[in-house]
Amino acid sequence: MLARARWKHGLTLPSLTTFPALARQLADIGRHCYERGWALGTSGNFSAVVSKEPLTLAITTSSVDKGLLEPAHIVAIDEGRRVLHGSGTPSAEAALHLAIVRSRGAGAVLHTHSVWSTILSEATTDGSLTIEGYEMLKGLEGVRSHEHRERLPIVENTQNWAAAAPQIEAMLREHPEAHGFLIRGHGLYTWGKDLAEAKRQIEILEFLFEVMGRKRGVAWQQ
Amino acid sequence: MLARARWKHGLTLPSLTTFPALARQLADIGRHCYERGWALGTSGNFSAVVSKEPLTLAITTSSVDKGLLEPAHIVAIDEGRRVLHGSGTPSAEAALHLAIVRSRGAGAVLHTHSVWSTILSEATTDGSLTIEGYEMLKGLEGVRSHEHRERLPIVENTQNWAAAAPQIEAMLREHPEAHGFLIRGHGLYTWGKDLAEAKRQIEILEFLFEVMGRKRGVAWQQ
Amino acid sequence: MLARARWKHGLTLPSLTTFPALARQLADIGRHCYERGWALGTSGNFSAVVSKEPLTLAITTSSVDKGLLEPAHIVAIDEGRRVLHGSGTPSAEAALHLAIVRSRGAGAVLHTHSVWSTILSEATTDGSLTIEGYEMLKGLEGVRSHEHRERLPIVENTQNWAAAAPQIEAMLREHPEAHGFLIRGHGLYTWGKDLAEAKRQIEILEFLFEVMGRKRGVAWQQ
Amino acid sequence: MLARARWKHGLTLPSLTTFPALARQLADIGRHCYERGWALGTSGNFSAVVSKEPLTLAITTSSVDKGLLEPAHIVAIDEGRRVLHGSGTPSAEAALHLAIVRSRGAGAVLHTHSVWSTILSEATTDGSLTIEGYEMLKGLEGVRSHEHRERLPIVENTQNWAAAAPQIEAMLREHPEAHGFLIRGHGLYTWGKDLAEAKRQIEILEFLFEVMGRKRGVAWQQ
Numbered sequence: 039m040l041a042r043a044r045w046k047h048g049l050t051l052p053s054l055t056t057f058p059a060l061a062r063q064l065a066d067i068g069r070h071c072y073e074r075g076w077a078l079g080t081s082g083n084f085s086a087v088v089s090k091e092p093l094t095l096a097i098t099t100s101s102v103d104k105g106l107l108e109p110a111h112i113v114a115i116d117e118g119r120r121v122l123h124g125s126g127t128p129s130a131e132a133a134l135h136l137a138i139v140r141s142r143g144a145g146a147v148l149h150t151h152s153v154w155s156t157i158l159s160e161a162t163t164d165g166s167l168t169i170e171g172y173e174m175l176k177g178l179e180g181v182r183s184h185e186h187r188e189r190l191p192i193v194e195n196t197q198n199w200a201a202a203a204p205q206i207e208a209m210l211r212e213h214p215e216a217h218g219f220l221i222r223g224h225g226l227y228t229w230g231k232d233l234a235e236a237k238r239q240i241e242i243l244e245f246l247f248e249v250m251g252r253k254r255g256v257a258w259q260q
Numbered sequence: 261m262l263a264r265a266r267w268k269h270g271l272t273l274p275s276l277t278t279f280p281a282l283a284r285q286l287a288d289i290g291r292h293c294y295e296r297g298w299a300l301g302t303s304g305n306f307s308a309v310v311s312k313e314p315l316t317l318a319i320t321t322s323s324v325d326k327g328l329l330e331p332a333h334i335v336a337i338d339e340g341r342r343v344l345h346g347s348g349t350p351s352a353e354a355a356l357h358l359a360i361v362r363s364r365g366a367g368a369v370l371h372t373h374s375v376w377s378t379i380l381s382e383a384t385t386d387g388s389l390t391i392e393g394y395e396m397l398k399g400l401e402g403v404r405s406h407e408h409r410e411r412l413p414i415v416e417n418t419q420n421w422a423a424a425a426p427q428i429e430a431m432l433r434e435h436p437e438a439h440g441f442l443i444r445g446h447g448l449y450t451w452g453k454d455l456a457e458a459k460r461q462i463e464i465l466e467f468l469f470e471v472m473g474r475k476r477g478v479a480w481q482q
Numbered sequence: 483m484l485a486r487a488r489w490k491h492g493l494t495l496p497s498l499t500t501f502p503a504l505a506r507q508l509a510d511i512g513r514h515c516y517e518r519g520w521a522l523g524t525s526g527n528f529s530a531v532v533s534k535e536p537l538t539l540a541i542t543t544s545s546v547d548k549g550l551l552e553p554a555h556i557v558a559i560d561e562g563r564r565v566l567h568g569s570g571t572p573s574a575e576a577a578l579h580l581a582i583v584r585s586r587g588a589g590a591v592l593h594t595h596s597v598w599s600t601i602l603s604e605a606t607t608d609g610s611l612t613i614e615g616y617e618m619l620k621g622l623e624g625v626r627s628h629e630h631r632e633r634l635p636i637v638e639n640t641q642n643w644a645a646a647a648p649q650i651e652a653m654l655r656e657h658p659e660a661h662g663f664l665i666r667g668h669g670l671y672t673w674g675k676d677l678a679e680a681k682r683q684i685e686i687l688e689f690l691f692e693v694m695g696r697k698r699g700v701a702w703q704q
Numbered sequence: 705m706l707a708r709a710r711w712k713h714g715l716t717l718p719s720l721t722t723f724p725a726l727a728r729q730l731a732d733i734g735r736h737c738y739e740r741g742w743a744l745g746t747s748g749n750f751s752a753v754v755s756k757e758p759l760t761l762a763i764t765t766s767s768v769d770k771g772l773l774e775p776a777h778i779v780a781i782d783e784g785r786r787v788l789h790g791s792g793t794p795s796a797e798a799a800l801h802l803a804i805v806r807s808r809g810a811g812a813v814l815h816t817h818s819v820w821s822t823i824l825s826e827a828t829t830d831g832s833l834t835i836e837g838y839e840m841l842k843g844l845e846g847v848r849s850h851e852h853r854e855r856l857p858i859v860e861n862t863q864n865w866a867a868a869a870p871q872i873e874a875m876l877r878e879h880p881e882a883h884g885f886l887i888r889g890h891g892l893y894t895w896g897k898d899l900a901e902a903k904r905q906i907e908i909l910e911f912l913f914e915v916m917g918r919k920r921g922v923a924w925q926q
Contacts, residue, residue: 078463079399103460151396153470160475173861173890174817177745183863184889195395197405223406224395238769241744248819251474252917253826300685301621325682373618375692382697417617419627445628446617473696522907523843547904595840597914604919639839641849667850668839695918 061112068107076150077104083129099126144229151225154247177242283334290329298372305351321348366451373447376469399464505556512551520594521548527573543570588673595669598691621686727778734773742816743770749795765792810895817891820913843908
């Protein structure tokens with residue numbers, strides 16, 4: 039209860055980089071996403087950089103109900119996905135998190151499964167989702183105007199992210215301005231310099247997905 | 261308050277099989293489903309196996325507002341639906357719960373009434389609802405890939421489940437891979453080896469129902 | 483906080499008929515409806531019978547934000563709408579509550595303004611909304627089968643309910659089986675022998691309105 | 705937690721005009737809007753008049769996550785947007801708040817970004833959104849009947865509100881009866897004599913936006 043109260047009611051999210059502090063913040067964010075309906079059941083995974091040299095990543099372990107996520111469900115891994123602290127198997131998508139950290143210099147990576155991101159990931163066929171003209175876009179890092187055009191790549195789903203990680207890194211290099219990407223039928227990845235920034239971007243993008251998804255049900259009749 | 265805090269913020273759901281422990285967990289899950297809008301009013305019923313030999317089932321009593329569900333509203337029954345512990349009338353659908361426990365070897369059975377399951381139960385005419393291609397399917401027990409095809413049987417509603425139980429058992433034998441089934445105009449049944457697994461499957465299936473229901477309102481215009 | 487915790491987590495709603503007890507329960511139910519989005523702002527009003535002979539009704543006062551509803555915002559009135567206990571102006575719709583109590587023998591009357599009830603109140607032109615075939619209908623008092631057909635009258639809105647009360651009583655006599663009625667562009671009235679029953683019926687009817695409203699957005703394409 | 709409990713469960717919102725009291729109320733309202741999904745991420749900004757002569761306004765600072773809003777994130781500014789109390793940069797839209805206070809004599813101004821207000825701000829092309837015939841309209845200050853016709857102007861978005869403030873003041877003079885206005889692709893502004901009134905109007909307007917947005921997805925098929 040305390041954790042939730044804190045998250046919702048007033049503590050800042052300082053950019054701490056000790057493993058215990060990050061594990062606590064990741065657990066708070068995971069339950070927050072669960073309560074918003076963006077990480078139901080065991081879906082979703084979340085990570086934050088503990089140190090850059092050598093690269094150490096705090097990340098959720100697999101098969102944990104996100105409504106019950108605790109700091110004890112977070113492990114620290116190295117770049118080869120070996121567990122350095124804590125116990126449990128790191129998320130099967132750890133290779134994706136590491137690819138994003140490497141190619142973007144991110145301090146935190148969040149991955150959610152929401153209803154609207156799932157629907158929109160299947161709604162276009164040209165390999166990306168374009169969002170433009172909304173004030174909310176200014177919540178994305180570095181965006182200064184609603185006239186911004188955000189283009190989120192959509193990649194195909196797979197069950198072997200370790201093998202697919204190089205393609206993801208290539209995709210990220212090709213789209214240096216993208217603030218996230220979608221996996222088809224699966225969900226959203228976004229990131230930030232720290233957890234506070236990545237959490238804010240999740241909310242911004244989920245908001246925009248809902249606007250776009252609902253508008254499709256509205257716009258036809260105009 | 262404590263109960264809710266615990267459910268949402270951190271205790272695991274150990275596979276305890278004492279009646280008082282299961283009664284408490286069933287009350288927590290019932291209120292959780294109520295808060296999600298999946299068991300409004302007195303709708304929904306929930307059970308867990310106390311012992312297999314002889315079969316004893318902890319189950320919600322009928323006519324209880326699920327927002328007010330307490331351990332005292334749970335009774336233990338035998339295979340003949342006689343009350344062994346606690347007071348109250350076991351749910352009218354107890355025969356269905358027992359049929360599922362017998363034919364699936366389930367440790368827990370959850371039944372909810374959600375808006376989307378009600379709508380989808382009436383949306384197809386071929387006797388089943390098929391879901392495939394979504395990452396979220398991996399939250400179902402034993403599913404390893406989004407390429408899984410889940411086929412949920414849809415059965416007609418009745419007010420005499422004691423009489424209908426043999427047909428339900430036959431239907432479950434015919435569809436050995438189904439992780440749940442729908443009753444037309446009524447709701448969802450799912451189950452698991454314990455309450456944690458069954459609760460996770462409720463969330464997974466409800467998520468997928470919402471995606472499918474909303475996509476119908478989106479897809480037509482493409 | 484305590485009030486909310488109690489409502490959601492375990493106390494029964496005993497059929498107490500002292501004014502302070504009913505005022506507390508009405509405040510709990512009002513905030514509950516607010517949190518569900520059924521009584522935003524100052525909308526909605528709620529009452530319960532304190533005594534039948536002479537008729538004394540506990541009812542919400544007007545212009546109170548339902549998210550801030552307290553027992554002090556409830557007054558007791560007589561059949562002539564004179565305030566017997568507490569301070570404040572009884573709801574402008576008190577005449578409607580009294581008409582329902584008289585013609586139905588109700589112990590509690592609840593009136594909410596939800597999005598779906600507002601939409602459905604305008605969706606038919608024949609003066610009523612018919613709901614049938616849903617298991618959830620069994621949550622209405624005395625309904626034993628999903629085959630029940632519920633027909634909710636829809637009346638025109640007015641700003642003079644004192645003048646309109648006789649027509650409402652006539653309408654209630656013409657539809658002796660209706661468990662509630664809609665006011666066009668306005669919301670739902672339902673009632674019960676006590677607050678627990680009326681509260682359950684609000685949830686059942688709101689659930690069914692959502693199913694019917696969403697189905698309209700789904701069904702067209704089949 | 706206390707703050708939230710108070711907001712939802714019973715304290716009145718007295719029209720205090722000391723800066724610390726208003727800062728606390730603004731933080732409560734901001735988190736409340738965040739929880740309703742109307743101020744996700746850093747979106748939305750909120751103000752209240754501390755004194756009229758000389759004009760002093762308590763207002764949220766920019767770039768604060770509204771789920772983490774605290775009294776320390778509120779500053780007091782003068783009519784030239786200079787910070788008098790507290791630290792931080794006042795919202796970039798402070799000029800808009802001041803324009804509304806000047807032209808309407810408002811004691812509080814609230815600005816939210818909701819899904820439905822965003823959608824409806826783009827749904828009409830004649831420069832305004834008209835809402836009429838709903839009982840909920842009576843929640844707007846001074847409205848006595850559902851027959852009221854509310855016409856909300858829609859203005860184009862900009863990133864320079866200091867420059868645009870004169871046009872906004874002119875628009876407000878041209879529409880003296882409007883209880884709010886929309887910015888295209890951006891969100892809603894509304895106001896009141898105090899925070900309680902402005903908060904109530906936010907809820908009323910958001911409710912009506914949802915009704916109108918959903919009706920568009922329903923009405924076409926009739």
